[in-house]
Amino acid sequence: MKFRHKSTADQKVELQMTPMIDIVFQLLVFFIMTFKVVVREGDFNIRMPASSPSSSTVDDFELPVRVQLIAGLNGVLQDIVIDDSDSLSGEATNNPQMYNLLSERIAARKQGGGNIATELEVEFDTDPSLKFEEQIRAITAVMGRFGPNGELITLADKIKFKDRAR
Amino acid sequence: MRFTKHPTSHDEADLTPMIDMTFQLIAFFMVLINFTEAEASDKIKLPDSDLARPPETVPEYRILMSIVEDGSILYNRQLIDKASLLEPYLTRELSEARAQRVETSKVKVIIRGHKDVAMGKVQDVMDVCRNMGLEDFTFRVGERLRASGSARFIPSD
Known part of the structure; x- marks a missing residue:
């Protein structure tokens, strides 16, 4: 019996690239269309235990620094009063200066505490009409500041808020 | 005159670099795709802060609330007009947390407030939560990067 041997030397197997490229471009278009640059987000933690009149715990051992944020027109900050007596609007010409002063006052309180292990607590008494953005600036000012070399102190x-039920 | 017949040749474009690049692009977008975007809403423009850093630990149970500029609350894609109307939703969340053996005091309430919303509205939400026994709150803000580069963290004590 005679077999006919067909030579395959000159046959080239070609991969069909077209469907793969189609799919790959579909995927690429999908990811490009759904891509959205999102700003990284961070947190400020606030611990506010449930209000109870006789909650005499270790937290009450050190009296918190009371920071009153007073709103002006359109919810913009008008004045910051520390411990009901120290008004900062007289010393500052604009709001960024007022926040800087607040930060300095809190830093002085922290250093002047004597006992370095003491935790410093700040209680905000905020005007209901104050903008959330202003509150965040105040929280930023009391939470920390950047040193001359860019280090965070x-x-x-x-941080807590004044109990409005009181 | 004699002509030599050349075999017909197919001019094939080399697709390898293009496919390489395309796969690189797909990999790039796949890695960067943000699945937590469901939390974000176009209605909320967060205030930003130098000190805000992404959380290092994941809370055992969290309740996310967004407060729109007019004070209404965006919760689970539902717009709720007043903070007092949150109670039934919170009750359901807390029973869910208890089912997962998470104490109420350890449930974290994440508040994403619009930068221009009045603090009174934010505090209304916090008051309702506190009445339900929740005490761990977080204000979520945008991270503002300092031009001087990354800050070094030095604890003050």
Whole structure:
């Protein structure tokens, strides 16, 4: 019996690239269309235990620094009063200066605490009409500041809000 | 005159570099795709802060609430007009947390407030949460990078 041997030397197997390229471009278009640059987000933690009149715990051992944020027109910050007596609007000409002063006052309080292990707590008493953005600036000012070399120095360890039910 | 007949040749483009690049692009976008985008909403423009850093630990149970500029609350894609109307939703969340053996005091309430919303509205939400026994709150803000590069963290004590 005679077999006919067909030579395959000159046959070239070609891969069909077209479907793969189609799919790959589909995927690429999908990812490009759904891509959205999102700003990284961070947190400020606030611990506010449930209000109870006789909650005499270790937290109450050190009295918190009371920071009153007073709103002006359109919810913009007008004044910051520390411990009901120290008004910062007289010393500052604009709001960024006022926040800087607040940060300095908190830093002084932190250093003047004597006992370095003492935790500093800040209690905010905020005008209901104040913008959230202003509140965040105030929290930033009391939480820490950047040193001359760009290092972060923490100030307040705890933040809470005045119990409005009081 | 004699002509030599050349075999017909197919001019094939070399697709390898293009496919390489395309796969690189796909890999890039796949890695960067943000699945947590469901949290974000176009209605909320967060304030930003130098000190805000992404959380290092994942809370055992969290409740996310977004507060729109007019004070209404965006919760699970539902717009709720007043903070007092949150109670039934919170009750359901807390029972879910208890089912997962998470204490109420350890449930974290994440508040994403619009930068121009009045603090009174934010505090209304916090008050409702506190009445339900929640006490761990977080204000979520945008991270503002300092021009001087990354800051070194020095604890003050």
